[in-house]
Amino acid sequence: MTERAGSTDAPAVDELTPPNRTLMGPGPSDVHPRVLRAMSTPLVGHLDPAFVEIMNEVQELLRYAFRTDNTWTIPVSGTGSAAMEAAIGNVVEPGETMLVPTNGYFGGRMASMARRAGGTVVEVDAPWGEPLETDAVAQAIADHDPDVFGFVHAETSTGVCQPNVPELSAVAHDHGALVVADAVTSLGGVELRVDEWNVDVAYAGPQKCLSCPPGASPLTLSDEAMEKVLAREEDPRSWYLDLSLLEGYWGDERAYHHTAPVTNVYALREALRLVATEGIENRWERHERLAGALKAGIEAMGLEMNASEEYWLPSLNAVRVPDGIDDGDVCRELLERYDLEIASGLGDLDGEIFRIGCMGHSARPENVVYVVTALGDVLDRMGAAVDPSAGVTAVRRTIQ
Amino acid sequence: MTERAGSTDAPAVDELTPPNRTLMGPGPSDVHPRVLRAMSTPLVGHLDPAFVEIMNEVQELLRYAFRTDNTWTIPVSGTGSAAMEAAIGNVVEPGETMLVPTNGYFGGRMASMARRAGGTVVEVDAPWGEPLETDAVAQAIADHDPDVFGFVHAETSTGVCQPNVPELSAVAHDHGALVVADAVTSLGGVELRVDEWNVDVAYAGPQKCLSCPPGASPLTLSDEAMEKVLAREEDPRSWYLDLSLLEGYWGDERAYHHTAPVTNVYALREALRLVATEGIENRWERHERLAGALKAGIEAMGLEMNASEEYWLPSLNAVRVPDGIDDGDVCRELLERYDLEIASGLGDLDGEIFRIGCMGHSARPENVVYVVTALGDVLDRMGAAVDPSAGVTAVRRTIQ
Structure with a gap:
């Protein structure tokens, strides 16, 4: 032991208090x-x-x-x-x-x-x-x-x-x-x-x-x-x-x-x-049903899916960014205003899509209603040509 | 979805109820x-x-x-x-x-x-x-x-x-x-x-x-x-x-x-x-003090440390297995009788040493008293030439 007073340089780090996010990005999803x-x-x-x-x-x-x-x-x-x-x-x-x-x-x-x-x-x-x-x-x-x-x-x-x-x-x-x-x-x-x-x-x-x-x-x-x-x-x-x-x-x-x-x-x-x-097949069916409601909401508000219906991936919904809208601004606004995470595109699709997960414990009605509501609101505030109410209505009608 | 009844083959796995171990092996140590x-x-x-x-x-x-x-x-x-x-x-x-x-x-x-x-x-x-x-x-x-x-x-x-x-x-x-x-x-x-x-x-x-x-x-x-x-x-x-x-x-x-x-x-x-x-130097000192008590107990009961005093590693105490004793039997008995983990030797020292950790949250008086008591008891029951009481007395006198 060559000294004893070294702990005066110990960093002062507070209690762990991360924000309470709703996770609808490409993962991690909400944990049960x-x-x-x-x-x-x-x-x-x-x-x-x-x-x-x-x-x-x-x-x-x-x-x-x-x-x-x-x-x-x-x-x-x-x-x-x-x-x-x-x-x-x-x-x-x-x-x-x-x-x-x-x-x-x-x-x-x-x-x-x-x-x-x-x-x-x-x-x-x-x-x-x-x-x-x-x-x-x-x-x-x-x-x-x-x-x-x-x-x-x-x-x-x-x-x-x-x-x-x-x-x-x-x-x-x-x-x-x-x-x-x-x-x-x-x-x-x-x-x-x-x-x-x-x-x-x-x-x-x-x-x-x-x-x-x-x-x-x-x-x-x-x-x-x-x-x-x-x-x-x-x-x-x-x-x-x-x-x-x-x-x-x-x-x-x-x-x-x-x-x-x-x-x-x-x-x-x-x-x-x-x-x-839950049963693995029931779980697949739940993802398809909940993500189906999410997709219905997205499309009803006037947005376009990136993948065609035939190849649609329920767990990860790629949505085209509307003209004139900055994807990064939308993601930040969702995080700040709604404590909600979705993601931007990667690689060839950087700037072109939002990536909205619908995975596991995040594939729940409350999360789907929330993400469609919040995304519609934020895009509307930014002047995008979307109909937020139509989105939420479509979710409500599809989700059961 | 090609079928719906597949969940009948779902494994039936019960609630997670692992035993409540005291961890004095080479890691993991007890978590705070x-x-x-x-x-x-x-x-x-x-x-x-x-x-x-x-x-x-x-x-x-x-x-x-x-x-x-x-x-x-x-x-x-x-x-x-x-x-x-x-x-x-x-x-x-x-x-x-x-x-x-x-x-x-x-x-x-x-x-x-x-x-x-x-x-x-x-x-x-x-x-x-x-x-x-x-x-x-x-x-x-x-x-x-x-x-x-x-x-x-x-x-x-x-x-x-x-x-x-x-x-x-x-x-x-x-x-x-x-x-x-x-x-x-x-x-x-x-x-x-x-x-x-x-x-x-x-x-x-x-x-x-x-x-x-x-x-x-x-x-x-x-x-x-x-x-x-x-x-x-x-x-x-x-x-x-x-x-x-x-x-x-x-x-x-x-x-x-x-x-x-x-x-x-x-x-x-x-x-x-x-x-x-705690302060990093204080933490080093605590490990040295608690592991020192552990070592005093080990030696007082009649066991021998593997490393010489000069190179002693407080966080991992290698103790020679007494003659005629099977190290694996001792570790199993400690686990079963005392819910206590220590480890056997590895490689060249396989069968020759016990490895007793004294790390982090496991470097506490209660853990040190417990491991010396339990090890003395188990070795004594197996007929090893040890004096369990002398071990515990030495811990008590050294630990403060």
């Missing part, structure tokens, strides 16, 4: 009170037999939500992008080729991760705001013979839901490619059937349709995908996300790898219990 | 009630101006705890090993050489991470349970001319505190090597002065001496280290842990990279507020 309560549960150790039991339960609940029997179904110790990199960094080996889409922000992220894993990236083209066509994917696969094909099931940057997943899986498997699905914004909110659709690897974010705080993120791999991972010649480039090492912890051995985020696992367990109690 | 309460705070978005303010506060509090003015001081979105890989994966470039120690489990982990980053690993030898000698490090640096030198300040696998950090930094800097310190088990519990000791990069775990649930882990880099990261020719091999991308989020721009674990950041803020209120 039961999940918040689970997070204040005192911890047990990450190797405690009681925690091993909790791990088993979380795995079972995740399998239910993913609609899979995959043994290899775990929460990754990080946010959704960590689960994404765990997927790509383990199944893509140096020198292999991964086919990724160009139709949104997250295809670009897949490409970056695949390159860092030592892979070569090839692309299947589709414009932002459109899904991938089966024929285009089949052609790209025939042209490039990729080892891995990745696509985004629910594109948070465009509000597009990829509709033809079984067909995409089939063309990829015909050429021996593994199929990786980004289900960050679909798991628990939009129909997703990992086994029935023959998806090999899927990952998700907990803070979207599961309405769980971010920090432990769902990942599932088929036996075939996991066999590939375990047979790699070279170690994956991340130790933290190396699934062959994590196998020792989540598999039969229960050996120490790293300290699991115990509290986040508690929270995920509680969020997934809510899914199981 | 104020920190648990912070975790049940409703979320704001990760780009909310209110969250940006919270980020600033957490950075300021982390600087205080690390005793540094480093601009680049952040919580990494993962557990301690994620912060470790963020450190090593960013400062070690492909083709570079990293010098790591052999005197404990975590030097081996450093080596694995450095290799995966594309680096070449060289070693400075010291037996498990001994610190690194300055001369040995100087010789290894002269022999191998490493770009990066890593060492473990507080070795959780051996209970050894590295005493000569300023000297080690000096010999590394004399040869132009960056110095990386593993402070996972020291930050907030054992004297650590990043700036005064000229450490370039240090990382820690929140679930050790900060008594915060794992999930957001402290990392600090000097300007010089960060300049090296920003000047890399090749991207780091992890997108998730790429500090040049994280610079966009934690730096002035506040641009989206990934969704921060909002709740874990709330918790870390509260845990660090407790550090600031």
Whole structure:
């Protein structure tokens, strides 16, 4: 101890009193009170037999939500992008080729991760705001013979839901490619059937349709995908996300790898219990119904959806910014006047769309009524050509 | 929606009711009630101006705890090993050489991470349970001319505190090597002065001496280290842990990279507020005093510490397993009879030591009295040559 008075430079930071937001952006969504309560549960150790039991339960609940029997179904110790990199960094080996889409922000992220894993990236083209066509994917696969094909099931940057997943899986498997699905914004909110659709690897974010705080993120791999991972010649480039090492912890051995985020696992367990109690199909139906009311309100007030009806993603509603309106101003005004979060566009759609989530515990009548009311009011005040009353009326008539 | 009755296969998982453990292992430690309460705070978005303010506060509090003015001081979105890989994966470039120690489990982990980053690993030898000698490090640096030198300040696998950090930094800097310190088990519990000791990069775990649930882990880099990261020719091999991308989020721009674990950041803020209120030097002194009582109790009952007095690590007390006793049986019995967690040895010390933590909110008189009492009782019942009463008496006489 070389001194004792050093604490005079301790920062003076007040009690934690964040504002009370309504979260209708691209995530995090509003967290259910039961999940918040689970997070204040005192911890047990990450190797405690009681925690091993909790791990088993979380795995079972995740399998239910993913609609899979995959043994290899775990929460990754990080946010959704960590689960994404765990997927790509383990199944893509140096020198292999991964086919990724160009139709949104997250295809670009897949490409970056695949390159860092030592892979070569090839692309299947589709414009932002459109899904991938089966024929285009089949052609790209025939042209490039990729080892891995990745696509985004629910594109948070465009509000597009990829509709033809079984067909995409089939063309990829015909050429021996593994199929990786980004289900960050679909798991628990939009129909997703990992086994029935023959998806090999899927990952998700907990803070979207599961309405769980971010920090432990769902990942599932088929036996075939996991066999590939375990047979790699070279170690994956991340130790933290190396699934062959994590196998020792989540598999039969229960050996120490790293300290699991115990509290986040508690929270995920509680969020997934809510899914199981509601029933996964009922939950998909609720998202469709509530987001349908949101969309009806948006369109009735005179705004336009970015994605066509056929590819509409209930959990993330991309709405065109009206002429003459600054999207950033609208988001700020909603935050300041209504304590309400929605988001601006990303990448190619920067400045062109609002992104309005309708996810998990945020997919409730009170939230939908509130966001349509508040958005109509703020746009009206800014002089946009909208009819706020028509919006609210449409929500009221659609929501039941 | 292709079916509606699928929820009949929903797993039936009961309410979360983990046992009420006293955590005196190598982490997680007992979490302060104020920190648990912070975790049940409703979320704001990760780009909310209110969250940006919270980020600033957490950075300021982390600087205080690390005793540094480093601009680049952040919580990494993962557990301690994620912060470790963020450190090593960013400062070690492909083709570079990293010098790591052999005197404990975590030097081996450093080596694995450095290799995966594309680096070449060289070693400075010291037996498990001994610190690194300055001369040995100087010789290894002269022999191998490493770009990066890593060492473990507080070795959780051996209970050894590295005493000569300023000297080690000096010999590394004399040869132009960056110095990386593993402070996972020291930050907030054992004297650590990043700036005064000229450490370039240090990382820690929140679930050790900060008594915060794992999930957001402290990392600090000097300007010089960060300049090296920003000047890399090749991207780091992890997108998730790429500090040049994280610079966009934690730096002035506040641009989206990934969704921060909002709740874990709330918790870390509260845990660090407790550090600031107590005063960092007072906190070091408390750990030394309480762990000193623990050690006095251990020794008085007839057990032997693994590390010599000179290198004793207050936050992690490695205790020799008495002859004829099975360490695993003792740990299980403590858990079952006393709801108390301590840990067995790792690696070279597997089966040879108990590891008894004395960290953060677990470094309290009630916990120390309890662990000495319970361990004495369990060993006595198993027929070990111990004097449990002498242990408790020594604690009582030492603890004030």
